[in-house]
Amino acid sequence: MSVSVDTPRRVDDFEVRKLRHPWRSVAAVIVGLAAVGVGWVFATNPNMDWPTVGAYLFAELTIRGLMVTLYLTVVSMLIGLVGGTVIAIMTLSHNPVLRAVATTYVTIFRGIPVLVQIIFWGFIGAFFPAVTIGVPFTDIVFFSSPTSALINSTTAAILALGLNEAAYASEIVRAGIQSVDSGQREASSALGMNRATTMQRIILPQAMRVVVPPMGNEVISLLKTSALVSVIAGNDLMTNLQQVYAQNYKVIPLLVVASVWYLIVTTLLSIGQSQLEKRFGRGVTSTLPSRVKRVSR
Amino acid sequence: MVLADNVGKKFGHHEVLKGVDLSVAKGDVTCLLGPSGSGKSTLLRCINHLERIDSGRLYVDGDLVGYRQEGRILHELDDRYIARQRTKIGMVFQRFNLFPHMTALENVMEAPRRVLKEPATEARRRATALLEQVGLADKAHHFPAQLSGGQQQRVAIARALAMKPELMLFDEPTSALDPELVGEVLKVMRELAASGMTMVVVTHEMGFAREAADQVVFLDNGVIVEQGTPSEVLGNPQHERTQSFLSRVL
Numbered sequence: 001m002s003v004s005v006d007t008p009r010r011v012d013d014f015e016v017r018k019l020r021h022p023w024r025s026v027a028a029v030i031v032g033l034a035a036v037g038v039g040w041v042f043a044t045n046p047n048m049d050w051p052t053v054g055a056y057l058f059a060e061l062t063i064r065g066l067m068v069t070l071y072l073t074v075v076s077m078l079i080g081l082v083g084g085t086v087i088a089i090m091t092l093s094h095n096p097v098l099r100a101v102a103t104t105y106v107t108i109f110r111g112i113p114v115l116v117q118i119i120f121w122g123f124i125g126a127f128f129p130a131v132t133i134g135v136p137f138t139d140i141v142f143f144s145s146p147t148s149a150l151i152n153s154t155t156a157a158i159l160a161l162g163l164n165e166a167a168y169a170s171e172i173v174r175a176g177i178q179s180v181d182s183g184q185r186e187a188s189s190a191l192g193m194n195r196a197t198t199m200q201r202i203i204l205p206q207a208m209r210v211v212v213p214p215m216g217n218e219v220i221s222l223l224k225t226s227a228l229v230s231v232i233a234g235n236d237l238m239t240n241l242q243q244v245y246a247q248n249y250k251v252i253p254l255l256v257v258a259s260v261w262y263l264i265v266t267t268l269l270s271i272g273q274s275q276l277e278k279r280f281g282r283g284v285t286s287t288l289p290s291r292v293k294r295v296s297r
Numbered sequence: 298m299v300l301a302d303n304v305g306k307k308f309g310h311h312e313v314l315k316g317v318d319l320s321v322a323k324g325d326v327t328c329l330l331g332p333s334g335s336g337k338s339t340l341l342r343c344i345n346h347l348e349r350i351d352s353g354r355l356y357v358d359g360d361l362v363g364y365r366q367e368g369r370i371l372h373e374l375d376d377r378y379i380a381r382q383r384t385k386i387g388m389v390f391q392r393f394n395l396f397p398h399m400t401a402l403e404n405v406m407e408a409p410r411r412v413l414k415e416p417a418t419e420a421r422r423r424a425t426a427l428l429e430q431v432g433l434a435d436k437a438h439h440f441p442a443q444l445s446g447g448q449q450q451r452v453a454i455a456r457a458l459a460m461k462p463e464l465m466l467f468d469e470p471t472s473a474l475d476p477e478l479v480g481e482v483l484k485v486m487r488e489l490a491a492s493g494m495t496m497v498v499v500t501h502e503m504g505f506a507r508e509a510a511d512q513v514v515f516l517d518n519g520v521i522v523e524q525g526t527p528s529e530v531l532g533n534p535q536h537e538r539t540q541s542f543l544s545r546v547l
């Protein structure tokens with residue numbers, strides 16, 4: 001491929017003619033024209049209103065919303081990771097009760113659209129007006145508070161996204177745990193290690209290799225899904241911009257602002273993810289020269 | 298040290314062990330021979346309670362494996378007690394089963410640290426000594442993937458010895474190795490046998506069986522067909538199935 005066109009490559013005494021790919025050039029021209037066309041339509045559309053895009057791109061309320069979006073993503077992902085790991089371990093447990101609980105959890109939280117879950121948590125106060133902790137069937141109450149005081153829209157968003165994410169993450173962690181060779185568990189048992197130690201010291205560290213790349217995907221997907229919390233006024237990027245265009249009707253320019261920020265963050269995350277993948281795909285540690293060769297191809 | 302009394306094990310309807318009687322004296326080396334599928338691995342795994350037996354009794358060091366006997370009732374032991382019983386038994390696998398995310402030293406230190414709760418300095422000191430014993434002092438900081446099969450298996454032996462076992466089980470420890478690497482593992486096993494360790498070894502290495510074993514047991518189709526000293530079983534087999542097996546492997 002990299003042989004220059006001017007000096008034809010030779011094999012023994014024969015000149016080698018490179019295989020030509022004429023359709024690639026044709027495709028490139030068509031795609032190029034289409035891209036210019038689409039770009040042109042957007043750029044010159046009088047409704048596009050670039051000054052508005054510019055005015056809101058770095059506006060205080062945009063940045064504040066972006067921070068809330070990032071916060072929602074990070075906290076929900078942490079809940080998802082921890083919850084997902086616990087559920088995965090329950091799913092693989094020998095205890096049938098734990099298994100049933102875990103399976104039910106995954107069925108419910110994966111089976112109901114996340115939009116519905118967000119609205120549910122957003123309106124939880126209408127369902128349970130007060131949260132009370134006490135001894136059931138008696139008058140003993142340790143703690144009682146109106147639900148709305150405990151769960152504001154951001155908390156509701158985190159609960160909805162985090163609990164939903166835990167269901168998805170648990171499937172990833174489960175696959176990771178099951179990918180670890182059964183000989184590892186046997187060797188640990190033979191050494192007298194109990195189940196918890198085996199899981200924590202032997203199985204989970206090895207499962208990480210399989211778990212990390214799809215988890216990167218989950219973070220990106222969660223970031224985008226978080227835009228849905230605008231339906232309960234979650235104060236995130238989408239909520240804030242939506243509130244602006246509800247007043248000034250400049251829907252498209254504000255959606256462009258949102259898209260730019262979502263694209264920037266997802267692109268950064270994708271770069272981070274491919275770095276992680278390289279690191280974990282390489283083997284269990286980064287100091288394994290012999291393994292680098294084997295796995296990296 | 299090990300006493301099997303009419304031990305039976307089924308997988309579904311498939312009877313893998315059909316009443317095995319076996320006795321292994323303290324300090325003795327027993328070699329278990331037999332064709333593929335005869336139940337050798339299953340018997341070892343039962344001794345270590347990686348499999349639960351379906352009938353008969355199995356004792357290690359006088360203790361019933363996996364159960365507690367009270368009068369005529371056998372109580373299943375819970376995982377914690379079984380784990381404690383296993384610490385007395387070391388096991389070496391055909392495919393080594395080293396922990397790939399840990400160095401050789403960490404592999405050996407792990408169980409003493411987590412199970413015996415040894416302090417790190419003590420665990421490290423003993424692990425270093427054990428690696429030296431198996432001739433791998435210079436490989437302590439290598440990961441399993443950076444070691445040859447023979448070296449990995451020697452680390453695995455050191456790892457099992459780190460729990461100070463009274464009994465060592467070997468399941469075809471050399472059959473996953475290139476022929477030129479078999480010798481270094483057998484050498485470590487011979488030294489271990491000479492040091493007085495009680496060992497039960499499933500192997501196809503007849504040279505090892507002849508030299509190191511006090512007792513050779515031939516298992517076929519879930520029953521012990523023949524047992525005795527190496528010269529009896531290997532030199533002058535009585536049973537026709539032993540004869541045909543030996544003629545194939547020798």
Ligand SMILES: Nc1ncnc2c1ncn2[C@@H]1O[C@H](COP(=O)(O)OP(=O)(O)OP(=O)(O)O)[C@@H](O)[C@H]1O
Pocket residue numbers: 308311313331332333334335336337338339340
């Ligand atoms: N977990 C299991 N479930 C069902 N069947 C099993 C299981 N483990 C072993 N078996 C069956 O039990 C029989 C004996 O197996 P075992 O591994 O003990 O034989 P072996 O003598 O060690 O043979 P090899 O020399 O091939 O290792 C085989 O037929 C095997 O298919």
Ligand SMILES: [Mg+2]
Pocket residue numbers: 337338339468469
């Ligand atoms: Mg076997």
